[in-house]
Amino acid sequence: MRMMKMTAIAAACAATWAAAPSGASAADEVKTLRIGTWLPAHHLIVAGIIKPWADAIEAETDGALKFEIMTSPLGPPPAQFDLLLDQAFDVGYGVSGHNVGRFTMTQVMDLPFASPDPWSGSAAAWQTYERFGDQYGEHEGAHIVGLFTHSNPNINMAKGRIETIADLEGKTIRVGGGVTGRIMSQLGATPVQLPPTEAQTAMARGVADGITFPTESIDFFGITPVITSITRIPGGLYTDTFWVAFNQASWDGLSPEQQAAVEKHSGMAIALLAGWAWTNGDRIGEAALNEAGVEFITLPEEEVAIAKERLADMETEWLAEAEKRGLDGQEILDYARRMVKDYSAYKVVNTPN
Structure with a gap:
């Protein structure tokens, strides 16, 4: 009788195993990875990019791969x-520009007027890195799964108005x-x-007197009350290139199926999330600024x-650095610009000619 009970239990366990989702067939097969963060959970980078990305991968793997976003920065x-x-x-x-000189080639989109909007900037950053990144050698020890840029920064003034560069x-x-500081210095500020x-x-x-920031960030950091005027710079005065990456050992520890699930929701998918996040964040920020009576120029x-x-001269210096590294900087730059054009959020459609 005892043997029959044991056989029945074993059969039930086997049936449960067979019925479990393919990616989460047993508890010991669930892998949980920690995501380091330095921003609060409600910031758009976390809430609008990192968390949706992680959730999509968890769903793709039927819960076999889970992510834990840390609650405080290390x-x-x-x-x-x-x-x-x-x-x-x-x-x-993280932000590539926070480590000056370390990710120079990856930061091609950080050049002045390279990124006119977060959609094309993010897409071009990723497409360019995917094509040339192996030549850079800037991220050894890590596996980059996404790059993205923020939305256009403005010159937000508490005192004075900027209608010309001379202002x-x-x-x-x-x-x-440092890069933004140099830009402001060369423009006279x-x-x-x-x-x-x-x-x-x-x-x-x-x-x-003022601050360079995207509209979203003015609202998020509570700066709106002191702002009186905002000057928009068509074409995007500058941007920052953000990276999303696995530690190489953590990446190598994933199964081929798990790596495929990550890749499916990374790259251009991260660029898409970034485009939505920054666009929506700017919309909320601009509404708050309009309500406060801030003038837009x-x-x-x-x-x-x-x-x-x-x-x-900043582009000239970037090209010189590429040459120093034995890279064809002009080819990289031309490709990045073509990607910006191809993925521009401001294309005119549904009109003749």
């Missing part, structure tokens, strides 16, 4: 790539990093580098031409 933003390499977490994301003379502008959480106080106290075409001329 280090500041510039430390994220090294934390990933040190296996402090399995998956991470930047004598203005102190808060910037987030005095850059001051401050964390975004200190920007409102700095402008309220007169330490800074668009820099005239002739002034944009002046800005491009003053910043042209």
Whole structure:
């Protein structure tokens, strides 16, 4: 009788195993990976890009591959790539420009006026990296699964109005990093580098006259109350290239089926998520700014031409760095520009000619 009971139990277990989803047939086959983060859970990068990406992969694998987004940062933003390499977490994301000189080739979209919108900028960043990234050798120890850019930054002023490039003379502008600081300096302003959480106080106290930021970020960091005017720069004055990556050992620890599931929802899928996230974030931010009565100004075409001329040497230097590394920088740049054109969010359709 005891033998018959054991046989029945074994048969039931076998039936349960067979009926389980192919990707999660047993508890010990479920793999959970930790995602390092340095932003709050409600920030659009986490809520609009990283979490939907992770959820899509979990669904694709029927729960065999799960992700745990950490609730607190293990280090500041510039430390994220090294934390990933040190296996402090399995998956991470970060801003390439936070590590100056480390990801220069990957940052082709960071050049002035390279990224006119987050859709084409993100798509071009990924497509260009997918084609040329193996030649860069900039991410050893990690497996890059996505790149994306933020939306167009504006010049957001607490004091004064920017209608021409000359209006930047004598203005102190808060910037987030060295590249943006150089851009502001070459356009005539005095850059001051401050964390975004200190920007409102700095402008309220007169330490800074304005800040370079996408519309979304002005609202998110609570800077709206001190802003009086915003100058849009057609074509995108600059952008930051973000990376999403696995530690190489964590990636190698995935089964081929799990790797395929990740790849299916990465690359251009991440670029698509970024386009939606930044567009929607900007829409919310602009609504708050309009409600506050902030004036929006668009820099005239002739002034944009002046800005491009003053910043042209940054492209020249990037090309020189590519040559120094034995890369055909012009080919990379031309390809990136073609991808921007192909994936532009501002194409005119449904009209003759």
